[in-house]
Amino acid sequence: MLPFTRRSVCAGALGLGLGGCRVMPQPLDPQSHGEALKKALDEVIAGEEPVRGPIGLYEAMARSIKYNLDHRIEILDEILRARELDLKGYDQLPQLVATTTAAMRSNDAGGRSRSLLTGLESADGSTSTEKRTLASDLTLSWDVLDFGLSYVRARQGADETLISLERRRKVINRIIEDVRTAYWRAVSADRTLSRLGNVNALAIQAVRESQSLEERRVVAPLQALGFQRDLLQIQADVAKLQRELVLAKRQLAALMNLLPEKDYTLVLPDRTESVPELPGSTTEMIRTALQLRPELREGAYRIRISEHELDAILVQNLPSVRGALGLNADGNRYLENGSWISTSARASWNLLNVFRYPAVKRTVQAQGDVLRQRQLALTMAVLTQVGVARVRFTQVGRELALARRQQLVQERILAMTRAGAEARTISRQQLVREEMAAVLAEIRFDLAYADMQNAYANLYASIGADTITPEITGREDVGTLAAALEKLWRSRASDVLD
Template identity: 50%
Template sequence: MKQAHSLKPAQWILKGPAAAALLAIALTGCAVSPQPFEAQQNKDRATDLIQRVAADQEPVSGPIDLYEAMARAIKYNLDSRVELMSLALSKRDLDLKSYDMLPKLVATMDYAGRDNDSGGVSRSITTGRVSLEPSTSSDRNVLASDLTMSWDVLDFGLSYVRAKQAADEVNIAEERKRKVVNRIIEDVRTAYWRAVSAERLLGKINELEVVTKTALEQAEKQEKAGLSAPLAPLTYQRELLSIRREAQSLGRELSVAKQQLAALMNLPADTQYKVAMPTRNMQWKPFSLPGKDMLQTAIENRPELREVAYQLRNNDREETAAYLRALPSLRIFAGLDNSSNSFLYNANWLGFGARASWNLLNVFSLPAAQAKVKAQGQLLDQRALALTMAVGTQVEVARARYEFRVRELDTAGNYFKVQEKIEKQIDAGFKSDKLSRQTLIREQMNTLVSEVRYDLALADLQNAYANVYSSLGIDPVEKDMSSAQPVNELAGQLRGMWAKRLDPVAAAAATSSNS
């Protein structure tokens, strides 16, 4: 009988160093080194980002009122878009997890070839004699294919649990989006009213700045010339400089208000736009809900508490997953097979079967997994309690702050009215040559400062009003509103929704439009 040839051990020993050298060369050639971006690549990237940051936005066609500013923030604010994309990603992950519950359908194709026949003989175990001559039952080149469907009961159970958890991840992403939108609308209210003040008063501040400078120069000349007692012009300069310093401080706050509002609406910083001039005459009333009802509403609606509740539900499902991992697995399969081997009597056949397996180590690790789930649940429960306490405090602070801002606005409004009357009296005295121009300039500055304070008090009240809704977890938009809507349509819906909530701004706008 012809002996099969094989390589001697010495041949393998001689080939080993050569193979090692080739492997070392290959690994050296595959080494990866850091490749920083080139200057032109950074320039192109920056240009692309700048072009896309405010692309595809509806142009500003007229003065922007509060509700159009809200609509633009909801539609174009990039923080809101990030959360919207995060929500869309969670939904795609849920779709992907749902496919894991389906049976697996696998198609394979296998080609095997050799330069000679495999052949084979049979040798007796008892006598050691070889029977039959070398023979083969396989072609030298064989192409085999199969299409097999399999379904694992344990994998299905785990996939179902993971899909349910992914569904709650969608809910968590939705709550995070709600939280961001609440914050954005709160910021828009404050920025909008500061922008109104800027548009209404910055021009006056700049005009009076010039007049004040002239008055200070005249007072300084009087002091140096000794035309009056030194104390009088110095006292006047001190009063005027004090008012001027306050006006400059308030003007500094207002100077960036329109840019801040533009950023919230995702308008480029250099965009020239006007804001609608709303009336200051609005009726602000305390919230009618009792404290306990407000707390109940907040605990039901706050995004942070809802997020923890979804996490707790997912943690309970993790315990179910731990139990499932400890169970035996049952895999059922069936498939169509085909082979090009000409020695086979049946080259096409249907294969089927079942296989059970059990990883016993998972049984031993089950108590540890349960302990982890329990600890995680306790942590989430304590977080919920801590958030409940924090939310309760925020609700009370927000309501107290709102009521304080209402009183503060009333005081600022009355102060402004009194100052206007004083200025009129001083102006009449100046026109009748009974009072000096310096006295008139001082009162004009006082009037301007009181007007700016009045507007800033109104902006602070608007922020406090929005903060109450945010602390209660009440959405600033309704579910049927979408960022895909045109700005005018979305702004109209927001206007109507806030009017139903008895928002004084919407009520005042409706009154002015009817009149």
């Protein structure tokens, strides 16, 4: 009964111990969690170069490449893959294991023996082991199968590192597209928002005066209502565009990793209707896209990883051969030799893997077939994107020219209207309407130019051309990086497709 009681007590104590180690969910404290995130973000922004003046296009590009958090994620992922590759290199090395074992028992591990010939047992017990022992060994072992498999995995890891580089290239191209669009829209906002406020105030007053004239029957009701309708439509169009322009400046700040409340100004270039040249013929652009597009290069690396997987399953099905060399020492005083060198070799082969190999091979081959078919589909999509980018760029160029002509016509109308208003031959309401129409024409031209800049960046993104040249590391200061970007984009059309 006593042993059972002891076992019960031990079991109960173990249960209580395990119950006491139970882990309970610990939800985050919202306040401390928010404060920690805000502090981390402030630390990141504090390490950035401060804005010292109006920001130009290439400085905006440089700040986005240098400080954009999405880009930083890709940089860190690239570093992670490189370090994982270094780690895989250690898997190919032999194992060197040092072991120390200390043992103690309460009595001697003695024993008696029985003769196999006579069946007689020895009268006295004997021991060859001390109550307390200390043994150690240092063993060097190497498995040929593990080495072969580690080598294949290292090659796959090298391709994963290259994939992270392609993803980074893709992110940079997307950021540059977004920066060019947001920058030119934000420029339009800086140019026109103050005028919009003044003209909008005049428009509100003009609508009220028109309503007053209508109520007093000074003008025909239909004429007054027609004027109000036109003016309100222009106000609605301007308000919609104004909303887009205000958001553009915040979007640009986010791309440059500036805080939303950060107030900054932009360099306001002169308006121009010049359109850059296409970077090459359709055939040249397609050839370049097939060579440089990050998605296609990533797909090729994926196919190569799949091919290496065939090598891996082949290696896994080979016999395992392990050799070992050890230095051993034992403090047991009863041993005749307390230190010795040991060697061993072992060969093993899981024969069941031979039967699994065909099925596993077919599965990996099927995965490779999927990757190759996906690569073909992606290739066709890339060719389509190149064609669409060319057509879009050409069409946007035409829209820009049309917007410019509309603006010039509206400027002439406004000049004549102002002259007529001074001569009191044109009403104040008509002047306000033309003032608003002129601002609207300017905004539409600016937006058309922003669309053209986005289409221009999309041309180079469609062929996979890098935004930064190899000698640019991204660690340069903002001014140096901006100068390098300006040089690249100004000479781009002649350099990319040579």
